[in-house]
Amino acid sequence: MTTLLAVKEDPVKIDVPVRRPSRAWRVLGYLALGVASVGVLLPFYWMVMSSLKTNNEVFTVPVQWIATDPVWSNYAEIWRKSDMTTWLGNTVFLAAVVTFLQVLTGSFAAYGFAKIRFPGRDVLFLAYIGTLAVPWASYMVPQFVMMTKLQLTDTLWSIVALQAFGALGVFMMKQFYETIPDELLDAARIDGMNEYGIYRRIMLPLSVPALASLALITLVTTWNDYLGPLLYLRSPDLWTIQIGLKSFIGQYNAEYALIMTGSVLSVLPVVVIFLAGQRYFVEGVATTGLKG
Amino acid sequence: MTTMPVRRRRWRNTAVGWSFLLPNFAGFVILTLVPVGLLFYYAFTEWDVFGGATWTGLDNFRQMARDTSFWTALTNTFYYSVFHIPLTLGVSLALALLLNKKLRGVAFFRTVAFFPYITSIVAIAQIWNMLLSPGFGPVNEVLRWIGVDNPPGWTTSADWSMPAVILVGTWRDMGYYMLLFLAGLQTIPAQLHEAALVDGANPWQRFLAVTLPGLRPTTFFVTVLITINSFKVFDVILVMTDGGPGQSTLVLSQYIFQKGFEENQFGYASAVSIVLFAICFLVTIIQFVVNKRRSE
Numbered sequence: 155m156t157t158l159l160a161v162k163e164d165p166v167k168i169d170v171p172v173r174r175p176s177r178a179w180r181v182l183g184y185l186a187l188g189v190a191s192v193g194v195l196l197p198f199y200w201m202v203m204s205s206l207k208t209n210n211e212v213f214t215v216p217v218q219w220i221a222t223d224p225v226w227s228n229y230a231e232i233w234r235k236s237d238m239t240t241w242l243g244n245t246v247f248l249a250a251v252v253t254f255l256q257v258l259t260g261s262f263a264a265y266g267f268a269k270i271r272f273p274g275r276d277v278l279f280l281a282y283i284g285t286l287a288v289p290w291a292s293y294m295v296p297q298f299v300m301m302t303k304l305q306l307t308d309t310l311w312s313i314v315a316l317q318a319f320g321a322l323g324v325f326m327m328k329q330f331y332e333t334i335p336d337e338l339l340d341a342a343r344i345d346g347m348n349e350y351g352i353y354r355r356i357m358l359p360l361s362v363p364a365l366a367s368l369a370l371i372t373l374v375t376t377w378n379d380y381l382g383p384l385l386y387l388r389s390p391d392l393w394t395i396q397i398g399l400k401s402f403i404g405q406y407n408a409e410y411a412l413i414m415t416g417s418v419l420s421v422l423p424v425v426v427i428f429l430a431g432q433r434y435f436v437e438g439v440a441t442t443g444l445k446g
Numbered sequence: 447m448t449t450m451p452v453r454r455r456r457w458r459n460t461a462v463g464w465s466f467l468l469p470n471f472a473g474f475v476i477l478t479l480v481p482v483g484l485l486f487y488y489a490f491t492e493w494d495v496f497g498g499a500t501w502t503g504l505d506n507f508r509q510m511a512r513d514t515s516f517w518t519a520l521t522n523t524f525y526y527s528v529f530h531i532p533l534t535l536g537v538s539l540a541l542a543l544l545l546n547k548k549l550r551g552v553a554f555f556r557t558v559a560f561f562p563y564i565t566s567i568v569a570i571a572q573i574w575n576m577l578l579s580p581g582f583g584p585v586n587e588v589l590r591w592i593g594v595d596n597p598p599g600w601t602t603s604a605d606w607s608m609p610a611v612i613l614v615g616t617w618r619d620m621g622y623y624m625l626l627f628l629a630g631l632q633t634i635p636a637q638l639h640e641a642a643l644v645d646g647a648n649p650w651q652r653f654l655a656v657t658l659p660g661l662r663p664t665t666f667f668v669t670v671l672i673t674i675n676s677f678k679v680f681d682v683i684l685v686m687t688d689g690g691p692g693q694s695t696l697v698l699s700q701y702i703f704q705k706g707f708e709e710n711q712f713g714y715a716s717a718v719s720i721v722l723f724a725i726c727f728l729v730t731i732i733q734f735v736v737n738k739r740r741s742e
Contacts, residue, residue: 213582259470266466272459289678291699292719295706296481319473378566417569
């Protein structure tokens with residue numbers, strides 16, 4: 155399993171290209187870049203435009219690429235027709251609690267794995283990493299049985315339990331802590347600081363960028379999670395935005411414009427968070443390369 | 447600290463170490479480790495919602511051998527993987543190579559390419575289902591415009607639903623793997639390219655002789671990730687096609703979901719889970735062995 159960590163050494167420095175390519179290659183490069191950008195962005199553009207159309211305008215021949223007369227009222231109507239407030243409230247609550255717990259317990263455990271020597275530590279860590287490669291679908295049934303026994307099903311806490319103790323956070327933080335020299339900690343130990351003090355006063359302040367990466371990734375994952383809530387949150391007043399949106403699609407399956415409005419609303423917070431913390435996000439992904 | 451006897455210090459370290467792990471470890475054991483272990487017990491039992499598990503030995507596996515839906519799900523999982531793995535690998539590597547060039551707009555594209563990956567699957571599936579809608583969807587409209595008289599029915603057609611799902615799966619994942627490749631490309635020393643250039647190597651030769659070998663650890667790592675992620679494909683199918691039309695996109699993960707949560711056959715669902723688990727496990731082991739042999 156150790157080779158899985160192959161990419162970790164160099165937290166990405168992405169802006170050092172090899173050399174300036176010749177003119178023909180540059181033209182070709184820009185062409186490819188253009189095509190790729192359109193390929194990625196067009197579906198999003200179409201979503202936003204459709205959310206501003208009337209229902210009949212969504213599917214027209216030929217395609218209407220610009221909503222000539224934007225129907226802003228779609229954004230008011232979806233709040234009337236759906237339980238958007240409840241869904242968003244639940245999702246925000248889950249994202250906040252899960253992120254807080256994951257960052258806290260993850261960085262705490264990572265300190266134990268990275269900086270304290272004790273027997274059995276490495277085997278235990280291997281078990282952590284090993285489960286990252288096990289598909290969730292293959293143990294979701296026994297997991298559901300455990301949740302039922304803990305009487306967590308159909309409560310928001312089931313999702314907290316599901317997401318907050320993931321191995322990903324431990325793995326990510328351990329990678330980072332290992333880059334901090336042991337001498338620094340030894341100096342603190344000699345000064346009489348205990349391990350908990352070292353964690354809180356030295357490691358946490360030093361690891362703010364890594365903590366930010368982990369927090370952002372966890373936030374986005376929790377926000378977007380569909381399968382967990384689908385299994386565990388049966389009562390409509392517990393639904394998250396993803397489950398709510400899916401049920402809205404089922405209920406109003408011909409309201410194309412409104413469906414796209416709902417989609418925009420479900421995507422927007424994540425895009426804003428991503429753009430704001432992009433640097434941390436990208437670094438986090440590149441250092442772990444393990445998710446999902 | 448140095449005055450403390452060695453044994454006592456080790457004991458203390460163990461206690462302190464465990465105290466750090468415990469908050470996370472408790473949750474991890476109850477919700478991941480124990481369920482993974484239990485799986486190997488449930489798979490040999492018959493169990494529905496009423497009553498507990500009864501040991502039935504290999505019965506579930508015998509039933510599986512005769513279960514045509516299971517074989518369909520297995521075949522479809524391989525169908526998805528066989529196309530999704532090379533396609534995603536190729537596209538994300540190509541994008542990474544492109545982004546590694548000194549071009550304007552590269553930073554912009556790096557951001558944009560990540561959008562599909564951070565977008566929820568419900569929204570993605572809905573957008574693509576509409577884009578690919580057979581009668582009036584923009585994709586088919588463009589296809590008709592360039593002269594395809596009879597464009598595919600995509601998710602409404604048993605033959606085209608899987609290609610549609612593969613397409614969306616690749617579109618969604620490429621930005622993520624592109625980033626991993628990009629990180630790998632940055633570790634290749636520029637001097638190697640310069641040297642090859644001095645020796646008169648053309649771009650293709652440089653790609654084969656410098657880039658690919660230098661990228662080998664990354665390529666291996668990314669391949670393992672894509673492979674596991676392809677075999678366990680789940681949410682994109684559940685939301686986009688729900689396995690249909692018919693069973694044309696039914697995959698193993700979804701079959702486990704159906705058996706376990708729609709028909710409440712926990713035992714049988716666990717047996718199917720073992721197959722999924724075994725596939726991912728075996729494929730990973732094989733890749734590690736091959737990688738090791740090649741690097742020797």
